[in-house]
Amino acid sequence: GIQVEQSPPDLILQEGANSTLRCNFSDSVNNLQWFHQNPWGQLINLFYIPSGTKQNGRLSATTVATERYSLLYISSSQTTDSGVYFCAVPSSKRAGSYQLTFGKGTKLSVIP
Amino acid sequence: DAGITQSPRHKVTETGTPVTLRCHQTENHRYMYWYRQDPGHGLRLIHYSYGVKDTDKGEVSDGYSVSRSKTEDFLLTLESATSSQTSVYFCAISVGRNNEQFFGPGTRLTVL
Numbered sequence: 090g091i092q093v094e095q096s097p098p099d100l101i102l103q104e105g106a107n108s109t110l111r112c113n114f115s116d117s118v119n120n121l122q123w124f125h126q127n128p129w130g131q132l133i134n135l136f137y138i139p140s141g142t143k144q145n146g147r148l149s150a151t152t153v154a155t156e157r158y159s160l161l162y163i164s165s166s167q168t169t170d171s172g173v174y175f176c177a178v179p180s181s182k183r184a185g186s187y188q189l190t191f192g193k194g195t196k197l198s199v200i201p
Numbered sequence: 202d203a204g205i206t207q208s209p210r211h212k213v214t215e216t217g218t219p220v221t222l223r224c225h226q227t228e229n230h231r232y233m234y235w236y237r238q239d240p241g242h243g244l245r246l247i248h249y250s251y252g253v254k255d256t257d258k259g260e261v262s263d264g265y266s267v268s269r270s271k272t273e274d275f276l277l278t279l280e281s282a283t284s285s286q287t288s289v290y291f292c293a294i295s296v297g298r299n300n301e302q303f304f305g306p307g308t309r310l311t312v313l
Contacts, residue, residue: 090260122301132291132304175243177302180260187232187300188259191243 090180091116095192102166102199110161110195112176119179121152122189123161126173135161135174166199173197204228205305207292213311220279222308224292226272232295233275234302235259235267237288244291250275282312 092115102108112121123135136143136150138159143150147166152159163170173196177189204227214220224233232251236244236259246259248267256267264286266278279286292305 120299124304130289130307130309132307134301134303137299137301177244180246187295187302188234188246188249189244189302191245193241193243 091118091178091190093176093178093190093192095174095176095195097195098193099196100198102197104166104168104199104201106166106199107162107164108166108197110163110174110197112159112161112192114157114159114176114178117154117157120187121159122177123150123159124175124177125170126175126194128172132175163197166197168199168201171197171199205292205294205303207290207305207308209308210306211309213313214282215313216283217281220282220310220312222277222290222292222310224275224277224305226275226294228294228296229272230294230296231272232300233269234293234295235265235275235277236291236293236304237261237286238291238307239288247277247290279310279312282310284312286310287312 094113125133138150138152140154147164149162173194175194177191180188180190206225208223234249235247250256250269268276290308293302
């Protein structure tokens with residue numbers, strides 16, 4: 090099956106700093122999602138981004154499908170950005186198959 | 202909020218007892234999923250459903266069964282709980298033509 094690798098596994102930032110999280114995947118995909126799991130365990134949808142670039146406030150994401158990676162940018166980080174960031178891609182190319190394979194996540198800690 | 206609820210939110214049980222977790226959605230979506238989350242593993246798919254009475258196995262299905270007798274409810278059953286099934290369980294749905302997944306709040310299960 091498809092492999093998803095995220096880097097770095099852990100990241101500590103001073104409040105106000107910028108960061109880039111990376112997601113590599115082993116096969117071509119037609120779907121990619123980024124999620125934020127907050128310290129209370131809730132999974133929050135950040136982006137649906139199979140290709141191209143999207144921005145939402147201080148967060149943006151870019152997926153280069155042909156090179157099999159996606160990047161999540163966090164600018165001017167805040168303590169509320171702390172948590173674990175996951176990327177996920179379809180597990181199969183089979184028509185009608187929408188299951189996701191997740192990376193192991195990047196744990197972000199933003200300190201005041 | 203994609204209208205997903207999970208019950209119970211927390212449960213402690215003993216090895217060998219049956220346990221059923223419930224996922225309920227209010228928006229009539231066809232696809233529903235059960236994932237488990239364990240430290241160091243991200244989220245892994247247990248089972249999924251593509252319609253009433255239509256289910257299939259995921260990556261880590263051993264020891265679990267599911268049922269979907271109506272669109273809004275997807276049940277996950279641990280027929281004889283083991284300590285290795287201590288985990289956080291998330292339900293998800295696919296929404297829209299992109300089949301973007303949204304997650305419920307999770308159920309923390311402890312098997313003693």
